[in-house]
Each structure stands twice: as C-alpha cells, then as structure tokens.
Amino acid sequence: MLLPGLLLLLLLLLAGTRWLWGQWKLWNLHLPPLAPGFLHFLQPNLPIYLLGLTQKLGPIYRIRLGLQDVVVLNSNRTIEEALIQKWVDFAGRPPTLSGEMDLDLSLGDYSLMWKAHKKLSRSALVLGMRDSMEPLVEQLTQEFCDRMRAQAGTPVAIHKEFSLLTCSIISCLTFGDKDSTLVHTIHDCVQDLLKAWNHWSIQILDIIPLLRFLPNPGLWKLKQFQESRDHIVKQQLERHKDSLVAGQWKDMIDYMLQGVEKQRDGKDTEQLQERHVHMSVVDFFIGGTETTATTLSWTVAFLLHHPEIQKRLQEELDLKLGPSSQLLYKNRMQLPLLMATISEVLRLRPVVPLALPHRATRASSISGYDIPKDTIIIPNIQGANLDEMVWELPSKFWPERFLEPGKNPRMPSFGCGARVCLGEPLARLELFVVLARLLQAFTLLPPADGTLPSLQPQPYSGINLPIPPFQVRLQPRNQAPQDQGEKSLTG
Secondary structure, eight states, rough: OOHHHHHHHHHHHHHHHHHHHHHHHTTOOOOOOBBSOOOOOOOOOHHHHHHHTTHHHOOEEEETTTTEEEEEEOOOOHHIIIIEEEEEEEEGGOOSSSOOOOOTTTOOOOOOHHHHHHHHHHHHHIIIIIHHHHHHHHHHHHHHHHHTTTTTSSSSSSHHHHHHHHHHHHHHHHHHOOHHHHHHHHHHHHHHHHHHHHHHHHHHHHSSSGGGOOOOOHHHHHHHHHHHHHHHHHHHHHHHHHHTTTOSSSSSHHHHHHHHHHHHTTTTTSSHHHHHHHHHHHHHHHSSSSSHHHHHHHHHHHHHOOOHHHHHHHHHHHHHHHHHHHHGGGGGGGGGHHHHHHHHHHSSSOOSBBBBOEEEOOOOEEEEEEETTEEEEEEBHHHHTTTTTTTSSSSOOGGGGGGGGSSSOOBBBBBGGGOOOOOHHHHHHHHHHHHHHHHHHHEEEEEEOOOOOOOOOOOOOOOOOOOOOOOOOEEEOOOOOGGGGGGOOOO
C-alpha cells in the first residue's frame, strides 16, 4: 500500500507544480472570465448548463477541467471567429488516450500529414463513391422499408433499425459488402466501443489525465474493443489487397489503397501508409453510423409529437413524388418542408452537441480575449443553436423558421472550418433519402397505448447526444393515385 500511495502523492505534486507554472504564465493576459467551481462537467445536460452560464459570463468564458482551464464558445459569432476566420490558430487537437495523433482523422492533431490523410479520405467518399453513393443509399433504404413493411403495425425499436441501416450503408461504401453477418458484427463492435468510451472511467481521464497511469479496468476494456475493431478492419484490408486491380475500385478501401500506392510513386513529402487507410475506415464507422441513426431517430420522435407536420410532409411528398418515382438529392429543394424539418432537428438536437475539443496551435484571440498557445477550446454547438439572441423561440420545434430564405444564420451542427465533419455530405444525403422514403411509405404512429417518446436527451458524459429508447408503429400508407405515378423529382 505504501508504494501506490507514494506514487499518487508524486502525481499530485507534479500536477500541482504544473498548474502553478501555468497560472504564473497567464498573469498579465486578458483572459475570458472564469466560471467559479470545479464540477461543471458533471452536469447531466452539459450543453444547456454551459449555455446558462452565458447569462452572467457572456458567450465566451473559461471553466476548470481538472487542473486546467478550457475556453467554451457558446455563440455562432465566437465559433465562427475561432473555427473559420482564425481556423489556422485553432485547428489543433489535445493529446488523446491512444497517442496515435498522426493516424486519427477526428482526434488527430493538425499537420501536413493530417491534411494529406483527410484529403485522401474525403476524395474516397466524395469522388470515389460519387456515382454509386446515391443509388446505394436509395437501394438500401428501399430494402429497409420492405423490412419495416413486413412488421407493419407492430411497435418497432426504430433507433436500432436506423443504426443497422446506416451501418449497412457505410459497410457497402467502405467494404463493398452488405452481408448481414458482417453488418451485425460491425454494428455490435461500434456499440461496444461507444459504450466503453462514454463510461465514466474513461471520461474522467479528460478531467484528471494523470489517472491514465493507474490501473483502470474501463481503459483495458476499451482497448480490447479497439483490438476487435482493428481485427475486422485488417481482415478487410487483406481481402482488398488480394483482389486489387490498378485503376479500378468498387469501394472506398480500394480507392484509398490505390491512392496510397500512387502517392508512393510520386514526390509527395507526406507519405501516407496503409495504417492511415485503416484509421480512415475506423473513422467512417465510428463517425458515420450512430450519429446519423440518432438524428433520424430524433426526427421520428419530433414527428410523433407533431402529427400535423408529419401530415404536411406527406402531402408535400405526394405532390412531388409518385410511389415508384426517382428521388434525386440534387433536386432536394423541391421538398422545402422536408429540408426545413431536417435543419430544425439538426438545430435542436445536434448529434455532437459539444464539438470535439480544439487546441490553439499558437497564441491568438477570440472576441478581444487573449487565448494562449495550447489552450483547449470547446465549441458548444447546441448552445449556439439555442441562442435566444439569434433564434426566435429557440426551444420550439418550428421547421417553418427555415422556409424564409436569409432569415437564419449558418449552423455549425457538423462543425466548421478545417475540422468540419468529413461525412457531412453522406449524412445529409442519408437523412434526405431515408426520411423521404419512410414518410412516403408509412405513417408514424405511437404504440397502441399512445405513449410518446421523451424529447429530453438522456443524461450523458460522452460525445454523442443519446436519445431515450422508444418504439413507433409504421402504418403503411395507401397507394397514391395512378396519375401521381407519373410525377417525379428528377428535374
């Protein structure tokens, strides 16, 4: 018992010394105001709590995270100044648990290697899958609706169904495979990882980083799930390398592997490796499945509470679409209420309400306050989306607010600047296609007992905004009249 006690005392002394040194360096700076207290991050609905602090402190302030202060941005203005106007100053990331900051797109620090990595991954998604992405999403959504039709009238745990659908889409785009066994394996792996990552024993390491040097069963479990994840990805990489044909690709792994090989033959100074492809695949699944599924689930929950808006959406779809018409994303503004509803859900329930933390890569300023180098910046996306100085009736579900062009500011729901979400184009496509086809085929009803889902997020301490479990009945709609079958949304 003596040795662990001495070790803990040493860690506390080192941490205290580091804190005193940091305070001395900040003595003459004009810093954002500091919120009193140490337990802010234990609040169950943290983004709303942080927004509440703006009443006394303004839209930018500091709070204590363990032994360090972090700066919180709670308005569109401060977020845009930091992440768009001064993006070079705030494009960094703080150190991660794994330490593989040169490999991870979401958590990796800003560098020339990171830029090359992101460029390759984005090209694979936007260019490599450009011609096949929309048809694939449409096909898998139709198969999803067929499965739901087989359960017509029966209460369905819709979030899990959406989660499996988005996992199928990412699996097809990344692996070229929609085998149900593989999809379920990946889905379970992603769920295990998110659950482990959101556990308090992991989240507390952000508050007291020195605890990572002590035994932590939660951290061991997380690493076990990461090893399982890596095993799945390595198997797929080997399969793709065995069948790779130069100049041809059927999915994003093929595209990225060829991009890495082509780069080796060139004169690029930043040489990407196969391990970068590996981590891109991880990011696609971790960042591209549960997030979109959660937004879809929140939309269904809001529409169950607002059947009048659901009815208007269906009328809009009936007017523009026949039961077998083609649905093209490029013509999405022909469905203005659907697009407004998606925007309103993203405003009220951004799936990552507190954006991943940024790090100041050099000394800078925000709203006239000094921001020292290496300061951690946390954009409060949900807080900015509920700012009553910007939004009329900010807490109300009111899609019509987005039907008046030019009246609403840009929302940072997918992040912005250099760190904007890589999968935003795919996520927006999925939201549009899935909701259009779902509402075209079904009327969303509560279970027979009339129970409506809660619209309050579950308490959480992780990254994603969880939705309370709920069930919905999908009642097939009557076939549209024959003359509507000639209409389509094809331009």
